[in-house]
Amino acid sequence: MRCDNSYQVREHSLIKPYNDDRWDFTGSTIISSTAVRLTSDYQGQRGAIWNNIPCRLRNWEMHVHFKVDGKGSELFGDGFAIWYTKEKMEMGPVFGNRDKFTGLAIFFDTYANQNGAHNHGHPYVSAMINNGTLSYDHDRDGTHTELSGCESNFRKSRFETFAAIRYEKNKLTVSLDISGRNEWKLCFTTSNVHLPTEYFFGATAATGDLSDNHEIMSIKVFDISEGKVVTEDDADYSNVVPNAEYFAPPRDHVDDPKLSTLSRLTGWKLVGVFVLAAVGIIVCLMIGYILFNKTQQTSRKRLY
Ligand SMILES: [Ca+2]
Structure with a gap:
C-alpha cells in the first residue's frame, strides 16, 4: 500500500x-x-x-x-x-x-x-x-x-x-x-x-x-x-x-556456543589480549634464561 x-x-x-x-x-x-x-x-x-x-x-x-x-x-x-x-x-x-x-x-x-x-x-x-x-x-x-x-x-x-x-x-x-x-x-x-x-x-x-x-x-x-x-x-x-496487550513470550537466557570470547573482542580489547599474551611470553623467556644461566654456572664449577 x-x-x-x-x-x-x-x-x-x-x-x-x-x-x-x-x-x-x-x-x-x-x-x-x-x-x-x-x-x-x-x-x-x-x-x-x-x-x-x-x-x-x-x-x-x-x-x-x-x-x-x-x-x-x-x-x-x-x-x-x-x-x-x-x-x-x-x-x-x-x-x-x-x-x-x-x-x-x-x-x-x-x-x-x-x-x-x-x-x-x-x-x-x-x-x-x-x-x-x-x-x-x-x-x-x-x-x-x-x-x-x-x-x-x-x-x-x-x-x-x-x-x-x-x-x-x-x-x-x-x-x-x-x-x-x-x-x-x-x-x-x-x-x-x-x-x-x-x-x-x-x-x-x-x-x-x-x-x-x-x-x-x-x-x-x-x-x-x-x-x-x-x-x-x-x-x-x-x-x-x-x-x-500482546508481547512475544519471554525466553530464557542461553549462552551462544558458536561465538567464542575471542571472536567477540575487537579494537582495544583485542590489543589488550595480545599485550597480556606478549608480557606472559617475555616473563617465561626471562625465567628460562635465568634458570639456563644457573645451570651453566653449576656445570662450569664442576670442571674445577
Ligand atoms: Ca543486536
Missing part, C-alpha cells in the same frame, strides 16, 4: 536537501546532499535526527527510505531505530537513543548479540512499546520486551530499501520493500497497541565495537484518517499511556 502523496504531512516529513528547521540533528549525524548519515563505518558512534513538531495525527503511516552498509562482511553493527516517543534528542545506549523511553520503537538490528536468547536470525526488525519503565536489553537483542518482529536481509541490499510503519485504529503494521519490486512485504501486524498523540518522530543509530554506515534518505509521514475532521470521539488522545 503506497500512500497518496496528497496526504503527506510535510511538517513530519524529511526530504532532500534536509535543511529543515523542523528537524534537529545530533551526535555523529552528517548531512550530505543525498542522505542523512546517522553513523559512519567507525566504532563508537551515536547519531540522531528528531522531528520537533509533535504529531497530532490519530492514524498515520510513515515511509522510511534507508540504507545500511559497510566494509564488514562477517562482523558489523549495531543497527538503527525509528521512534515515536515522548522524549527526543536524548542520546543513550538503545541504538543511540535513551533507555526507558516512552512510546514506540522499531529496531533494525543487524548484529546478533545473543543467538541463544531467541530463535531468529539477523538482521531483524522488531517493535517495542514502552511506558518509560522498561529497559531494552541490548545483550539479548531486546527479545524479552519485543512486541513482534521479522527477519529481513536489508543490509547491503542491491536494491533501495524502504520500511512502512502504519498505525491505524490501534493496529501497528510494519512492512518492508527491500527487493526492488516496488511492493510492500508484511513484516508483522499486531493489534491493541495504544499510543497517544503529541509524541515525536525520530531516527537514531549506533555503532559499538562493530560498525556500519546507517543512512536515512527520506522520511515521509502520511495522514491516513483521509482528511477526516477531528470529532468528539477523538477528543484527547494526548494522555494515553503507551501499552500493548
Whole structure:
C-alpha cells in the first residue's frame, strides 16, 4: 500500500536537501546532499535526527527510505531505530537513543548479540512499546520486551530499501520493500497497541565495537484518517499511556556456543589480549634464561 502523496504531512516529513528547521540533528549525524548519515563505518558512534513538531495525527503511516552498509562482511553493527516517543534528542545506549523511553520503537538490528536468547536470525526488525519503565536489553537483542518482529536481509541490499510503519485504529503494521519490486512485504501486524498523540518522530543509530554506515534518505509521514475532521470521539488522545496487550513470550537466557570470547573482542580489547599474551611470553623467556644461566654456572664449577 503506497500512500497518496496528497496526504503527506510535510511538517513530519524529511526530504532532500534536509535543511529543515523542523528537524534537529545530533551526535555523529552528517548531512550530505543525498542522505542523512546517522553513523559512519567507525566504532563508537551515536547519531540522531528528531522531528520537533509533535504529531497530532490519530492514524498515520510513515515511509522510511534507508540504507545500511559497510566494509564488514562477517562482523558489523549495531543497527538503527525509528521512534515515536515522548522524549527526543536524548542520546543513550538503545541504538543511540535513551533507555526507558516512552512510546514506540522499531529496531533494525543487524548484529546478533545473543543467538541463544531467541530463535531468529539477523538482521531483524522488531517493535517495542514502552511506558518509560522498561529497559531494552541490548545483550539479548531486546527479545524479552519485543512486541513482534521479522527477519529481513536489508543490509547491503542491491536494491533501495524502504520500511512502512502504519498505525491505524490501534493496529501497528510494519512492512518492508527491500527487493526492488516496488511492493510492500508484511513484516508483522499486531493489534491493541495504544499510543497517544503529541509524541515525536525520530531516527537514531549506533555503532559499538562493530560498525556500519546507517543512512536515512527520506522520511515521509502520511495522514491516513483521509482528511477526516477531528470529532468528539477523538477528543484527547494526548494522555494515553503507551501499552500493548500482546508481547512475544519471554525466553530464557542461553549462552551462544558458536561465538567464542575471542571472536567477540575487537579494537582495544583485542590489543589488550595480545599485550597480556606478549608480557606472559617475555616473563617465561626471562625465567628460562635465568634458570639456563644457573645451570651453566653449576656445570662450569664442576670442571674445577
Ligand atoms: Ca543486536
